[in-house]
Amino acid sequence: MTPLAEKLRPKTLDEYIGQQHLVGKGAVLRTLIEAGHIPSMILWGPPGIGKTTLATIISHTLRRPFHTLSAISSGVKEVRDVINTAKQQEGAVLFIDEIHRFNKAQQDSLLGAVERGILTLIGATTENPSFEVISALLSRCQVYVLKEFGEAEMKQLLDKAVDYYAHQGRHIELKETEAIMRISGGDARKLLNAVELIVNKSETADVVIDNARATEVIQQNLAYYDRQGEMHYDIISAFIKSMRGSDPNAAVYWLARMIEGGEDPVFIARRMLIFASEDISNANPNALLLANACFDAVTKIGYPECRITLSQCAVYLASSPKSNSTYMALANAQQAIKQTGDLPVPLHIRNAPTKLMKELNYGKGYKYAHDYEGNFVMQEFLPDALSGSAFYQPGNNPREQETRRQLHEKWQGKYGY
DSSP states (O other): OOOHHHHHOOTTTTTSSSSSHSSSSHHHHHHHHHHHHHOOOOEOOOOSSSHHHHHHHHHHHHHHOOEETTTTTOOHHHHHHHHHHHHSSSSEEEEEEGGGGSOOOOOHHHHHHHTSSSSEEEEESOOOOOHSHHHHHTSSEEEOOOOOOOOHHHHHHHHHHHHHHHTTTOOEEOOHHHHHHHTTTTTHHHHHHHHHHHHOOSSSSSSOOHHHHHHHHHHHHOOOOOOOOHHHHHHHHHHHHHHHHOOOHHHHHHHHHHHHHTTHHHHHHHHHHHHIIIIIGGGOOHHHHHHHHHHHHHHHOOOEEEHOOOOOOOOOHSSSOOOOOOHHHHHHHHHHHHHHHHHHOOOGGOOOOOOHHTTTTTTTOOGGGGSSGGGOOOOOSSSSGGGTTOOOOSSSHHHHHHHHHHHHHHHTTTTOO
């Protein structure tokens, strides 16, 4: 039986919901599509927000041969078969779902065909392509970021579902939608699956969807764990937040849920590696070392043995003191750049490799720190317009409080330390 989400899949850009920054009137991707010329591209975004649908619409709009592969079940042989077929066609499009699951050899097999224009590649991924797509292939593709659906887009989907069932002789009353929206979490497929589940569970033609009914029906039918989407993001979110909240017991529980569900151990290790810098930082620099060692060990040994290493690292990170000071320092600096633009580098700290640059006073007045007592001398390193800006504020933990004391001593209160 065809799922409701498939029945309601849009066939044109005008029917397509969301992603107006890409396909709205005058938007970059719509302009390219209407001009009949699209680049190879990677569509990056969370599950259930229309990546596959958009790829299909692009192909149908341009009336090009369309080939689909899933990185879960396809390999180099299947890629080569499509390439050989595409050589006999004009303007063929190859859509690869979950392209982040292709290994280096599989991604390498695409390079020649993409570069020579034998086919146009459209890859879909829920993971950051900077980490998951090899640089050679990424450089040949345009990356488009798709956004999670907001309440307005989800309401449009609900209205489409109501209209569909009305044509089937069933009346759906959306009395309350907060619960079904919350459970769907911005995932269109999840939302429509939930509606279909509620309707199918009803024995009458008239169906009332309210918070109590949605919660009751959906929670009774939730999968234990689905690493292809569904609960994937909920579980990893719970795992990260448990470590951030310094609860090793909850962290190990959610880790076990992922392990039992068959989650990719490299994905788990990568998230812990990010966490070590984002949430622990210099409150305990050893956290990054351990997380990196864990990532290395997981890539070497795999399941089932690596589950022990994952547990060790998760418990350590959860039990460690926390600080997001360096994460916030970068965010503060980026915000300053947005507000002030690309300010010039002060002359005295510019590089001066040529005679002309020296004549232009590049590097003039620079003080070499190692020539001074304590390997420090007071001088300005920021652009004049940002002088004294304290982007970094040490966290409230013993190690960073010592850092604050040292910075105060060096800079004599210039940055407010």
